[in-house]
Amino acid sequence: MTSTAAPEVSPGEAGSGAFNGKLSRTALTAIAPVVWGTTYVVTTELLPPGHPLFAGLLRALPAGLIALALTRTLPRGAWWGKAAVLGVLNIGLFLPLLFIAAEHLPGGVAATLGAAQPLIVAVLAVTVLHERLSGWRLAWGVVGVVGVGLVVVGPNAALDVAGIVAGLAGAASMALGVTLTKRWGRPPEVGPLAFTGWQLTAGGLFLVPVTFLVEGAPPAIDLSATLGYLWLGLVGGLLTYMLWFRGITTLPVTSVAVLGLLSPLVAAVLGAVLLGQTLGPVQLVGFGFSLAAILAGQLPAPSSVSTRTTTRTP
Secondary structure, three states: OOOOOOOOOOOHHHHHHHHHHHHHHHHHHHHHHHOEEEEEHHHHHHOOOOOHHHHHHHHHHHHHHHHOOOOOOHOOOOOOHHHHHHHHHHHHHHHHHHHHHHHHHHHHHHHHHHHHHHHHHHHHHHHHHOOOOOEEEEEHHHHHHHHHHHHHHHOOOOOOOHHHHHHHHHHHHHHHHHHHHHHOOOOOOOOOOHHHHHHHHHHHHHHHHHHHHHHOOOOOOOHHHHHHHHHHHHHHHHHHHHHHHHHHHHHHHHHHHHHOOHHHHHHHHHHHOOOOOOOOOOHHHHHHHHHHHHHHHHOOHHHHOOOOOOOOOO
C-alpha cells in the first residue's frame, strides 16, 4: 500500500499566501470608501436639493429590507440589541450628523473632520478592544487628516461651531460603530449579507422619524433622481456596507478605519474630472500624504514587528 503525503508548504509560501489573502481582503474593503466618494457628485448632480436625510433614508432602509428578504435571517437573543446599536452608530446617527456638518461647513472642512475617524478608532481600540496604544497609528492618522485637509479645504473655508461639533460627533459615531463591530464580530451562523441587512434596516428605521420631522414630505422623484437613489442604495449602501463590515471582522480595525480616507480623495478626483474643479500643487501634496497614511495603516506597527523575534538554538 502506498501512502500519499501532503505536499510540504514552506514558511515563505505560507507567508505569501497569508499576505495575498490580506491584500485581497483589503482591496475588497477599500471598494466601500471608493464608492462612497461618489456620493457628492451623485447628490449634487442627480438628486433633488434640500433633502439629504431622505437620501440617507433611501440609502439604508430599502437596501436593508432587500437583504433581509433575500437571507430570511433575523437577529436572535442579544443580537437584537447589538444590531440596533451598530445600525444607529454606523448609519442612523452617522448620516444625519454628516449632513448637518455639510450644511454648516464647506465640504472640505466637513471631510477633514470626518478624516479624524482613524484617530478616534486608534484610541477606542485601546479602551474597547484592550489593544496597546500605538504611536505609529496615531502619527499616521494625523498625517492622513493633514493630507485630506490639504486636498479639500480651500483658503476661504469658514468655520461654524455647530458644524464642527456635528462633524466630530459623526466621526466619533462611525468610529465607535466600527470598533464595536470588531469587538462583537458576527454570529458564526450569519452571513455578511444578513449582518449588513440588520444594520441597514436598524439605521433606516432610526432615520424615518428624523427625516420626516426635519425635512417634511419627500421630494418629487424624476428619472435622474431614481437612478441616483438606486446607486446610493444598492451600490453605495447594500454592496459597500457588506464589504465594509466583512473587512472590519477579518482585518485589523485600525487598518480598515484608515481606508476611509479614500472617500474624500475620490470625491476630489471626481470633482476635478466631472465638475471642472481644479487640483493644484497643494492638493497633490495632500494626496501624497493621504495615500502614505493609507498604505502605512495597512502595515504592522514597528513595535508589533519587533516583538516577532525568532529564537535560535545555540
